[in-house]
Amino acid sequence: MGLGLVPLGLAFGVLVTHSGLAWWWATLFTTLIYAGSFEFLLIGLVTAVAPLATVALTAFLVNIRHVFYALSFPLHRVKGRPAKAYSTFALTDEAYALTTGERARSWPGRRILWLQSFMHLYWAGSATAGALLGSLIPDSVTGLDFALTALFTVLALDAIRDRRGDLPTPALALLSALAARLAFPDQLLPAAFVLFTAGLLARHFATGRRSARA
Amino acid sequence: MPDTRYLVVAVAVSAAVTWALRALPFAALAPLRASATVQYLSRRMPAGVMVILLVYCLRDLPVTEPRALAPLTALAVTVGLHLWRRNALLSILGGTAVHVALASTVFAH
Known part of the structure; x- marks a missing residue:
């Protein structure tokens, strides 16, 4: 599954070279930040020499969703301080999706760490390769950034299949995202996560009360 | 720079x-x-x-313009491939390839 990151990393590397940065920035970005969707945005920010406060704020807003991952990511299975530190550093959307699925219920901490480090390696390696190959690809070739959309499509389909029969949850998420897109277009991600969480809580307490009365 | x-x-x-x-x-x-x-x-x-x-x-999808067809077609290909083969790598590569092909040729701007 971690191999799904390879086309995304290649696309990221090509975009780095095409935006005029040296190839090794792709390696540095992917190794040190390791937050795929934000890194795509960061290319645009740094090539426009955006103020550092804007960079920090964008990182905060795009990655604030990770706060929610602490609720279900199995960090308690990862033993030792350095291992826990790395595990939180490498807590990407893909790592979260893979380690919270039904199949991962029994995975020991060691397996979670291996998965995270392999995905980190795939990501940095493919970004570096993409950046090195990028100069061979003419500028007229565009649209590689769709790899990120495709990755989330695949992760969403797998997560929905994991919860067979629970269609209200993805429907609620879709509604939250569309409402956030219309009402708060500049803060889509944080607004959508707040709406989605509030909607889930409302549903939880509504069904809880109904079954308590029955 | x-x-x-x-x-x-x-x-x-x-x-x-x-x-x-x-x-x-x-x-x-x-x-x-x-x-x-x-x-x-x-x-x-x-x-x-x-x-x-x-x-x-997909937040900046230009829904009123024909070039929105490139990401929408690629999305349909990604979903279709994934429902059919359940192979993440294949679905991502297939969808991205379709998008690059459409965005660089028919819908180039």
């Missing part, structure tokens, strides 16, 4: 913010993990979170 010093600081700032957002909530939310409500949320969140991220990727 940005200079090296600026880029190094930008990477450091981004890395620090990202890691803080990933690590600090574990300490803050640890006491909540045992609650039934949090467990209800944590079982349902993964699927919803990925749907929201997908909408986020």
